[in-house]
Amino acid sequence: MKSIQSKIKSKLLHRDRWGFLFVLLQPFCYNGTMNNLIKSKLELLPTSPGCYIHKDKNGTIIYVGKAKNLRNRVRSYFRGSHDTKTEALVSEIVDFEFIVTESNIEALLLEINLIKENKPKYNIMLKDDKSYPFIKITNERYPRLIITRQVKKDGGLYFGPYPDVGAANEIKRLLDRIFPFRKCTNPPSKVCFYYHIGQCMAHTICKKDEAYFHSMAQEVSDFLKGQDDKIIDALKGKMAKAAQSMEFERAAEYRDLIQAIGTLRTKQRVMAKDLQNRDVFGYYVDKGWMCVQVFFVRQGKLIERDVNLFPYYNDPDEDFLTYVGQFYQEKSHLVPNEVLIPQDIDEEAVKVLVDTKILKPQRGEKKQLVNLAIKNARVSLEQKFNLLEKSVEKTQGAIENLGRLLQIPTPVRIESFDNSNIMGTSPVSAMVVFVNGKPSKKDYRKYKIKTVVGPDDYASMREVIRRRYGRVQRDGLTPPDLIVIDGGQGQVNIAKQVIQEELGLDIPIAGLQKNDKHQTHELLFGDPLEVVELSRNSQEFFLLQRIQDEVHRFAITFHRQLRSKNSFSSQLDGIEGLGPKRKQNLMKHFKSLTKIKEASVDEIVEVGVPRAVAEAVQRKLNPQEAGNLAQVAEERVDYQTETGHD
Numbered sequence: 001m002k003s004i005q006s007k008i009k010s011k012l013l014h015r016d017r018w019g020f021l022f023v024l025l026q027p028f029c030y031n032g033t034m035n036n037l038i039k040s041k042l043e044l045l046p047t048s049p050g051c052y053i054h055k056d057k058n059g060t061i062i063y064v065g066k067a068k069n070l071r072n073r074v075r076s077y078f079r080g081s082h083d084t085k086t087e088a089l090v091s092e093i094v095d096f097e098f099i100v101t102e103s104n105i106e107a108l109l110l111e112i113n114l115i116k117e118n119k120p121k122y123n124i125m126l127k128d129d130k131s132y133p134f135i136k137i138t139n140e141r142y143p144r145l146i147i148t149r150q151v152k153k154d155g156g157l158y159f160g161p162y163p164d165v166g167a168a169n170e171i172k173r174l175l176d177r178i179f180p181f182r183k184c185t186n187p188p189s190k191v192c193f194y195y196h197i198g199q200c201m202a203h204t205i206c207k208k209d210e211a212y213f214h215s216m217a218q219e220v221s222d223f224l225k226g227q228d229d230k231i232i233d234a235l236k237g238k239m240a241k242a243a244q245s246m247e248f249e250r251a252a253e254y255r256d257l258i259q260a261i262g263t264l265r266t267k268q269r270v271m272a273k274d275l276q277n278r279d280v281f282g283y284y285v286d287k288g289w290m291c292v293q294v295f296f297v298r299q300g301k302l303i304e305r306d307v308n309l310f311p312y313y314n315d316p317d318e319d320f321l322t323y324v325g326q327f328y329q330e331k332s333h334l335v336p337n338e339v340l341i342p343q344d345i346d347e348e349a350v351k352v353l354v355d356t357k358i359l360k361p362q363r364g365e366k367k368q369l370v371n372l373a374i375k376n377a378r379v380s381l382e383q384k385f386n387l388l389e390k391s392v393e394k395t396q397g398a399i400e401n402l403g404r405l406l407q408i409p410t411p412v413r414i415e416s417f418d419n420s421n422i423m424g425t426s427p428v429s430a431m432v433v434f435v436n437g438k439p440s441k442k443d444y445r446k447y448k449i450k451t452v453v454g455p456d457d458y459a460s461m462r463e464v465i466r467r468r469y470g471r472v473q474r475d476g477l478t479p480p481d482l483i484v485i486d487g488g489q490g491q492v493n494i495a496k497q498v499i500q501e502e503l504g505l506d507i508p509i510a511g512l513q514k515n516d517k518h519q520t521h522e523l524l525f526g527d528p529l530e531v532v533e534l535s536r537n538s539q540e541f542f543l544l545q546r547i548q549d550e551v552h553r554f555a556i557t558f559h560r561q562l563r564s565k566n567s568f569s570s571q572l573d574g575i576e577g578l579g580p581k582r583k584q585n586l587m588k589h590f591k592s593l594t595k596i597k598e599a600s601v602d603e604i605v606e607v608g609v610p611r612a613v614a615e616a617v618q619r620k621l622n623p624q625e626a627g628n629l630a631q632v633a634e635e636r637v638d639y640q641t642e643t644g645h646d
Contacts, residue, residue, distance in 0.1 A: 041096075042078065045071040048100045049107045051114060054122075055095040056412075058478050062092055063122040064114045065314050066107040066322075070098055073314075083288045085311045088396050088436065089122050091410055105352050108318075112325040112353075121435070124310050124323050133168045135159040135175075137217045142182040145220070147172055151334065157221060158334075159298070175223070177257060178231065179216050232258060278338035281324065281345075282373025284381050285316045291381035292323055293373045297336075305373075307380055317344055325353045340370050395437025398539035402482075405532055405540065406525050408508045411482035412436055415468075417495075418486035418551040419449075419460045420559040427452060429464040430555035433480070434547055446558045453574075461491045465498045469505060483509045484544070486551055489529050496527075512548045572596075575620055577613035585609075586617075597621040 050070050054063040054077075067073030077090055101107040115123050138144045139155030147168055151158055176183070183192065183200050192200060223231055239254035280295035294306040312319040324341075327333055338357045341350055350358045361367040403410040414434045421427040433443035447467065452459040472479050483499070485491045492511035499505045510532075511524035523532040523544060534541050572583050572593075589607045590596045596604070596617070604614035 042071075042075055045074055045098065046100060047071050049102075049104045050098055050100040051107050051110050053097040053099075053114065054089070054093045054120075055097070056092045057094045057409075059095070060478055061114075061118040061120050063089060063120050063313065064111055064118065066104070066111040066318060067314075068104050068107075070100070074098065084396055085288055086313055089313060091400075092412060104346075105349050108321055108325065108349055109352065111322060112329070115322070115326065116329060122313065124312070124319060124326065135168060135172055137181075137220060140182075143213050143217060144183065145172060145175055145179065145181040157217060159221075174257070175220060178223075178235075179220055181213075181216070276338060277336040278340060279336050280340040280369050280373050281320075282342060282370055282375070282377050283316070283320050283323075284374060284377040285312070286378075286381055288312065289381060290316060290319060291377040291384075292320065293377040293380065294327070295369065295373050297369070302369075305376070307376075309381060309384055317346070320345060321349050321353070324350060328354050340366055342370055342374060394539050395543070398543040399437050401538065402540040402543065405534070406482070406508060406510065409481060411480075411508075413478065413480045414482045414484055414547060415480040416484040416486060416547045416551040417461065417464060417468075418548075418555040419457050419464075420555040421449075421455055421460075427455070427460055428555060428559050429460055430551060430558055431464075431468060432547065432551045432554050434543075434550075437543055439550060444554060446554075457487070458490055458494050461485070461487070461494045462498055465495045466502065469499060469503055469507075473503060473505070479505065479507055481508070483507055484547055484551075485509065485511045486548055487511055488513045489524060492524055492529060512544060514548075572617065572620070575613065575616050577610060578617065582607075582609055582613070593621070 047069050049066075049068050051064060051066050052070060052074050053061055054065075056062050065073065074096065077086075077093070082090060099110065101110060133147050133149050134151060135158070136146050136148045137157040138146065139157075148158075180200050219231065235254050235258050239251050239258070242248070242251035242254060276297070278297045280297060281292065282295075283290060283292045285291075288311055289309065290312045291307065291309045295302055296305065308323070314322075328335060335354060335356050338359055339350065339354055340359050340361055341347070343360055345360070347358055347360055359366065361370055399412065399414075400410050412435060416432050416434070417429060419427065419429045427449040429447040429449060431445040431447070433440045435443075445468070447464045449460045449463055451463050469479070471477065483495060485495050488511055492509055495509050499507055499509060508525070511529065513522040513524060515521040523534050524530070525532050534544075572578055572586070585607055586596055586604070586609070587593075590599060601611065601614045601618055604617055605611050609617070
């Protein structure tokens with residue numbers, strides 16, 4: 001296994017010597033046809049095993065696959081009809097590379113490494129990259145019983161994993177009531193509340209040695225392994241003794257603990273008497289979707305399961321192997337004593353991926369357990385795939401129709417902007433990103449407007465567009481297929497000027513106008529801008545509506561956050577001599593900015609503001625009046641001058 005992995009690393013470092021890497025000079029057409037260069041490239045594909053890498057127009061890797069026969073597999077993407085999800089993948093492919101390997105297993109290892117390195121959006125990815133909680137007994141002088149998601153080599157005892165965090169918390173609460181581990185961070189000489197209720201004996205005041213806690217840790221370990229008869233017998237004895245002593249409340253507490261243990265027993269189905277740790281895999285496919293179920297059997301008991309549902313683009317058994325390889329690369333997934341797999345899976349390939357005992361059971365309890373995992377996968381898929389498929393069809397259909405309406409390639413990545421300010425204070429802008437019709441929140445961005453003074457929406461839009469796409473140019477970021485401006489003709493033209501004239505980029509820009517009820521009303525596009533006819537009941541209209549609502553929500557939320565942090569930011573900002581304290585006094589005295597505007601200079605001076613500063617406040621808040629006064633003063637001077645000449 002190590003020799004194969006070293007070969008894989010060598011290939012990753014020297015791909016030009018091991019494989020044939022081609023780059024398209026012309027893009028793949030979006031209408032599903034191929035140009036001559038693509039056709040020629042497909043003809044040169046070898047029949048050897050290996051990996052293929054699909055890229056989009058920006059050179060971003062969007063899918064990594066493996067094949068026993070590269071020629072047949074890669075050609076299949078560009079020939080014949082496909083379902084909606086595969087068409088979405090193919091429509092984005094403008095380039096591909098491939099790497100020849102010596103065997104299918106080597107291709108599998110290479111594929112997993114490439115997926116881990118590049119995280120292509122169409123590949124199988126473990127949901128949320130989450131880690132599962134474990135119950136841990138710490139390796140300390142006074143051990144603690146905690147729940148953790150990080151498994152470390154620190155001498156602690158780990159039990160799990162528990163995909164259901166509620167189950168882990170329930171078990172920990174039960175153990176806390178039975179076993180008096182340390183539960184606080186107080187110094188050894190100071191007791192806590194838990195000491196007084198008999199749930200903590202971890203301090204020197206209790207005079208318990210290390211052997212006491214080691215024995216208690218062993219009891220917890222036995223309990224979690226299913227060996228709980230000893231604990232139940234001890235609790236029954238304590239309950240009877242408390243009842244005889246007329247301590248009925250304490251007896252009732254012991255009774256509740258026994259019932260809680262019984263409930264926990266019923267939730268943990270005993271699957272084997274050998275008390276082994278094993279993971280059981282089952283999968284089911286239907287209509288282009290795959291569901292993988294993993295049963296976690298710990299100490300002979302089925303404690304939890306993990307469910308993953310996703311579209312697949314390869315052979316089901318091949319994509320299942322990819323899933324298993326990724327599954328055990330996660331630190332939270334400890335390798336058990338055994339892994340049980342279905343009959344149609346390549347056992348040797350799994351052995352390369354997982355360094356443990358691999359079994360394809362033929363009969364008995366283990367076979368029943370695999371069948372149970374497969375059955376559950378089928379039930380989960382039947383329950384969920386219809387909704388998922390509909391969702392894909394809606395979103396993919398929406399962006400495809402939008403592309404056709406605007407006569408542009410399918411806008412897979414859409415970036416939308418909106419400005420927010422109140423009377424010119426704390427101006428901000430926000431950008432949201434939709435990929436394949438769904439929000440990509442990790443790509444959202446917030447912008448504080450730096451160069452604009454006052455409520456100038458056009459200048460704010462110019463600044464944020466320049467900042468965003470100037471960085472896209474500098475850092476080589478992925479540009480969008482479509483920019484959507486939450487605004488009318490003026491904002492769109494400003495964005496066009498910056499994108500096309502200043503930065504020299506070729507990105508389509510559309511505008512979304514609202515009606516007087518602040519609802520999505522019109523889509524503006526073209527040169528010159530024209531209203532695009534859009535049915536109010538179409539999926540593309542609903543998509544644009546979601547985009548507009550989302551960017552507006554994001555901008556407003558950011559603006560509110562900014563105002564809460566800077567509560568005194570107002571039109572009073574930037575006046576020399578008017579600091580936070582004087583602004584606070586003004587607002588406290590006059591109650592509002594409007595009343596400060598209406599106040600005279602003398603009234604402002606009475607609050608403790610110097611006259612020169614008070615006059616500056618008046619000039620800032622009433623610029624029109626100040627201009628009129630200046631004009632009158634100039635007219636008076638001219639009149640007096642003319643009179644003097646007479």
